Amino acid sequence: MxxxxxGGTGDIGEGLALRLAADTSxxxxxGSRNESKAADSADxxxxxxxxxxxxxxxEYADNTTATIDADVVVLAIPPHHVSDVINTLVEQEVLADxxxxxxxxxxxxxGAGLHYDPPSTGSITELVAKRAPxxxxxxxxxxxxxxxxxxxxxxxxxxxxxxxxxxxxxxxRVIDLGNELTGIRALSAGPLANATEVESVTPLVINxxxxxxxxxxxxxKFS
Amino acid sequence: MxxxxxGGTGDIGEGLALRLAADTSxxxxxGSRNESKAADSADxxxxxxxxxxxxxxxEYADNTTATIDADVVVLAIPPHHVSDVINTLVEQEVLADxxxxxxxxxxxxxGAGLHYDPPSTGSITELVAKRAPxxxxxxxxxxxxxxxxxxxxxxxxxxxxxxxxxxxxxxxRVIDLGNELTGIRALSAGPLANATEVESVTPLVINxxxxxxxxxxxxxKFS
Numbered sequence: 001m002x003x004x005x006x007g008g009t010g011d012i013g014e015g016l017a018l019r020l021a022a023d024t025s026x027x028x029x030x031g032s033r034n035e036s037k038a039a040d041s042a043d044x045x046x047x048x049x050x051x052x053x054x055x056x057x058x059e060y061a062d063n064t065t066a067t068i069d070a071d072v073v074v075l076a077i078p079p080h081h082v083s084d085v086i087n088t089l090v091e092q093e094v095l096a097d098x099x100x101x102x103x104x105x106x107x108x109x110x111g112a113g114l115h116y117d118p119p120s121t122g123s124i125t126e127l128v129a130k131r132a133p134x135x136x137x138x139x140x141x142x143x144x145x146x147x148x149x150x151x152x153x154x155x156x157x158x159x160x161x162x163x164x165x166x167x168x169x170x171x172x173r174v175i176d177l178g179n180e181l182t183g184i185r186a187l188s189a190g191p192l193a194n195a196t197e198v199e200s201v202t203p204l205v206i207n208x209x210x211x212x213x214x215x216x217x218x219x220x221k222f223s
Numbered sequence: 224m225x226x227x228x229x230g231g232t233g234d235i236g237e238g239l240a241l242r243l244a245a246d247t248s249x250x251x252x253x254g255s256r257n258e259s260k261a262a263d264s265a266d267x268x269x270x271x272x273x274x275x276x277x278x279x280x281x282e283y284a285d286n287t288t289a290t291i292d293a294d295v296v297v298l299a300i301p302p303h304h305v306s307d308v309i310n311t312l313v314e315q316e317v318l319a320d321x322x323x324x325x326x327x328x329x330x331x332x333x334g335a336g337l338h339y340d341p342p343s344t345g346s347i348t349e350l351v352a353k354r355a356p357x358x359x360x361x362x363x364x365x366x367x368x369x370x371x372x373x374x375x376x377x378x379x380x381x382x383x384x385x386x387x388x389x390x391x392x393x394x395x396r397v398i399d400l401g402n403e404l405t406g407i408r409a410l411s412a413g414p415l416a417n418a419t420e421v422e423s424v425t426p427l428v429i430n431x432x433x434x435x436x437x438x439x440x441x442x443x444k445f446s
Contacts, residue, residue, distance in 0.1 A: 112416035116423070121296040158446060162431070187428065188434035193335035197427035200339070204412065208385070208445050211411035221383060221444045222431050 001177075004070035006031040006063045006077060006085065009041040012103055013076035015150025016142060021056045022153060024180045029059040031066030038062065052153050067094045072101060072177070074142070075128065079104040080122055086131045095136045099170055102128045103142035105202040113210060114203035118196060125164060125195035139165040139174045140195045141186070144202050146209075146217035157183030159219030162198045166191045178183050187222060224400075227293035227299060229254040229286045229308065232264040235326055236299030238373025239266050239365060244279045245376060252282040254289030261285065275376050290317045295324060295400070297365070298351065302327040305318070305347055309354045312327060318359045322393055325351045326365035328425040336433060337426035343390045348387060348418035362388040362397045363418045367425050369432075369440035380406030382442030385421045389414045410445060 003020055007013045008030030021028045029044070032038035038060035045058045060066075067073050067089055077085050082104050089095050104124045108117040121127040125140035132138050141163045149155045161178050163186050165171035171188060178186025189198045201220055209218045226243055230236045231253030244251045253268070255261035261283035268281045283289075290296050290312055300308055305327050312318050327347045331340040344350040348363035355361050364386045372378045383403050386409050388394035394411060401409025412421045426441055432441050 091331075091415050110416060112411075112414040115417070116420060162427075178335065187431055187438070189336075189430050190434045191335040193333060194338070194427075194430050197336075197339060197423055197430060200420055200423045201427065204385075204417075204446065207412050207420060208410055211413045215410070215445065218445045221446055222428065222438065222441045223444055 002027045002029065002038040002069060003072045003074065004029040004031050004061070004066035005074045007137050008032060008076060009037050010076060010078070011147035012142070012145070012150065013074070014041070014045070015060060015145065015147050016076060018048065018151055018153060019181050021045065021049055022052065022054050022111055023182045027059060029061055029066045031061055031063040031072065033063055035060065035062040040219060042176065048153065054190060064089070064092055064094055067098065069100055072099045074101045076103060079106040079124055082128065086128050090131060090133065095133050097135050099139055099174065100132055101130065101139045101141050101174060105143055105199045107203045113207035116200035116203050117201065123199050125193035125199065126192050129192055135167065137167050137170045138192065139163060139170060140192065140198055141174050141178060143199055144205055144220050146205070146219060149217040149219070157219065158221065159183065160185045160187055160221050162187055163190040164189045164192050164195045164198055224294040225250045225252065225292060226295045226297065227252040227254050227284070227289035228297045228354065231255060231290060231299060232260050233299060233301070234370035235365070235368065235373065236297070237264070237268070238368065238370050239297060239299060240281060241271065241374055241376060242404050244268065244272055244281055244407045245277050247400070250282060252284055252289045252293060253314050254284055254286040256286055258285040260282065269341040271376065287312070287315055287317055290321065293321055295322045297324045297326065299326060302329040304349055305351065306342070309351050313342065313354060313356065318356050321357050322360050322362055322397065323351065323355055324362045324364050324397060328366055328422045330426045333373045336430035337422035339426050340421065346418035348422065349415050352415055360390050360393045361415065362386060362393060363415065363421055364397050364401060366422055367428055367443050369428070369442060372440040372442070380442065381444065382406065383408045383410055383444050385410055387415050387418045387421055
């Protein structure tokens with residue numbers, strides 16, 4: 001598969017690009033609004049993989065070009081940009097039959113910690129699904145992974161990621177993709193209507209990291 | 224400590240009473256609206272403990288009496304009864320300097336799964352804190368434990384429970400109490416303002432149990 005990571009220069013994008021390149025044989029394309037930024041990141045990721053004795057080419061493109069010929073598009077962009085990016089992709093008519101994966105979570109902070117702060121549609125995953133064309137299958141996945149830990153190829157993960165999608169066959173394909181990543185177990189959390197419960201784990205793990213010694217970059221596991 | 228479990232005849236109350244009696248030396252009091260129901264449950268719990276070679280007396284009382292002389296009161300009651308029970312305890316003036324633990328979670332279901340459905344105050348934990356007298360310290364804990372698994376003394380737990388409270392010293396005392404239970408690790412999730420993120424894990428684990436083979440009664444672990 002050809003996997004485009006829009007916002008592939010950002011924190012969660014970096015980790016996903018590195019892990020997908022390290023652990024799978026899929027083509028990885030780093031996308032960015034700015035093609036030269038994408039090129040710089042792809043170059044740096046290749047070097048880091050080489051340092052781990054992994055020789056892998058990482059492709060790059062601007063977000064639009066990256067989307068056009070991808071099988072899977074990951075919206076690895078900050079939550080407050082998701083709406084703009086999906087609207088732009090729709091206007092540019094570059095979304096067709098791709099699988100569109102969204103890991104973004106809306107949060108707000110106060111003195112106590114971080115709190116789940118979804119858009120009025122209920123979840124970012126459902127917002128993306130509402131905006132994307134019917135031919136594109138929207139999947140929520142990779143929400144609750146600590147970016148630094150994901151991007152550290154020496155770090156053992158041992159965490160779960162939850163996958164929501166209305167199309168069961170596509171949901172299973174993304175679960176299979178998640179399970180290709182070493183140390184990640186992908187589980188189904190059902191249809192998109194269950195995305196809220198999945199997204200809201202992200203502020204929780206950040207709060208747990210804050211309030212418990214030695215739990216920096218903590219992930220979640222179900223057992 | 225003297226621990227009263229209001230609703231100690233119900234599903235989560237049953238598990239907490241059994242585990243507290245089996246794993247700690249605290250006095251366990253089963254509370255119920257109906258004293259004779261409480262007596263029947265206490266008797267049955269003692270028999271089950273005896274079957275596991277644990278000789279422990281379980282006390283019983285109606286909810287009001289159980290509350291009066293307890294150090295810790297657990298509101299192990301269904302979410303839709305929490306408001307009535309706390310209002311009654313306040314009217315009866317039986318809440319003083321107890322630690323009041325609430326494990327209840329408001330949920331609603333649809334075809335896709337269960338969804339977090341908190342009261343308008345933000346979380347059941349915060350609702351209880353708003354209603355309880357200032358002298359009573361409210362703590363959210365034991366939300367995400369599968370009742371059947373908790374009540375099965377042969378079941379290995381290996382799960383985490385999250386504790387929220389504004390009073391740090393009391394929060395730590397409840398964390399210590401949780402850690403006395405074999406197979407449970409209690410973690411801090413910070414002040415009561417973070418209760419929403421803790422409570423909303425409960426519908427998520429139920430959805431995961433539904434959508435993944437072999438994950439019946441699943442719990443959560445952070446690592």
